[in-house]
Amino acid sequence: MYYEGLKIPLTVKESKLLYIFFTSPNVIIDRNELQKEVWENEGVIVTRSLDMFISKLRKKLDKDPSVRIVNSHGVGYKLEVG
Secondary structure, three states, X not given: OEEOOEEOOOOHHHHHHHHHHHHOOOOOXXXXXXXXXXXHHHOOOOHHXXXXXXXXXXXXXXXXXXXXXXXXXXXXXXXXXX
């Protein structure tokens, strides 16, 4: 990922999450759907893993104030673009 010419490295899981968010901007995506899409082939899903990767991704996106990931308590997350 690049921001203002600077390369911001993403892990594979961060890339998958960001792709999911960017294909559905401003739409709440269910936690279970995110976990299924990103961890489906790994068997065991640790629920805190999603939160950890979202936190890391937020830190990498915080350079651009027009883009942020917000939590919808008990439902999921959405990428707010504006």
